[in-house]
Amino acid sequence: MKTIAAIAGAFLLVAASSTVAQGGNAMKIRFMLDGKELATATLADTAIARDFFSLLPLTLNLQDYASTEKIAYLPRTLATTGAPAGSDPTVGDISYYAPWGNLAIFYKDAPYAKGLLPLGRVDSPLDALRGAPQGKVTVENASK
Numbered sequence: 001m002k003t004i005a006a007i008a009g010a011f012l013l014v015a016a017s018s019t020v021a022q023g024g025n026a027m028k029i030r031f032m033l034d035g036k037e038l039a040t041a042t043l044a045d046t047a048i049a050r051d052f053f054s055l056l057p058l059t060l061n062l063q064d065y066a067s068t069e070k071i072a073y074l075p076r077t078l079a080t081t082g083a084p085a086g087s088d089p090t091v092g093d094i095s096y097y098a099p100w101g102n103l104a105i106f107y108k109d110a111p112y113a114k115g116l117l118p119l120g121r122v123d124s125p126l127d128a129l130r131g132a133p134q135g136k137v138t139v140e141n142a143s144k
Contacts, residue, residue, distance in 0.1 A: 027053045027120070030142035031105075031129060033062075039105075039129040040142055041094055043120035048096060051078045052103075052119055057140040060103065064134060068108040072137065077101050078117075086114040092122040103139075105129060 027043035027050070043049040052074075060072035069089075078096050089095055089106045097104050098115040105122065107130040122129070 026143065028123075028142040029053070029056065029120075030140050032138040032140065033135065037124075037128075038137065039122050039126065040124045041120050041122045043094070044118060046083070046118070048078050048080055048083050048117055049119045052096065053141070057138060059136055059138050062134055062137040065104070066110075068106065068110050070105045070107065070129060071097075071102045073100070073102045080117060083117040086112055087116045087118050088112040089116060089118075092126060094119045094121060 027045075029041050029043060031038040031041070043053055055074065055076075058075070060074070062070050062072050065071045074096075077098070078101075080096075080098050083098075087093070087095060089104070089110045091106055091109055093104075093106045095104045095106070096102070096117045096119055097113070098117055103119075104116065107126050
């Protein structure tokens, strides 16, 4: 049973990591700190990722959580209709944790979590983001 759940989780992550948005344009985002780019990412072609993209640009208070991920609370909840029940995040995954209403950027692998919904993946090395101090980060549309 555990193997079936792991396979299903892997399938959902692969499906959610599609990089083409509606209209054939990738939804690229950029994380900025003090005018310097920390990381770039590509959002999945999903309703929840498009809802997140519609909020940009955002200034968020980035915090480290459990020495595994950077988190930031969003200004409103995202629409989760059609999203998977949860996911098993790996390094570079960007997710929305519905129970708390926060963005999560994983710099270490983590176990499956119910309510953790995939948004996309970081495209660039994670070193700058991993080492970034807590503080205000701007998330902006990098597709323009």
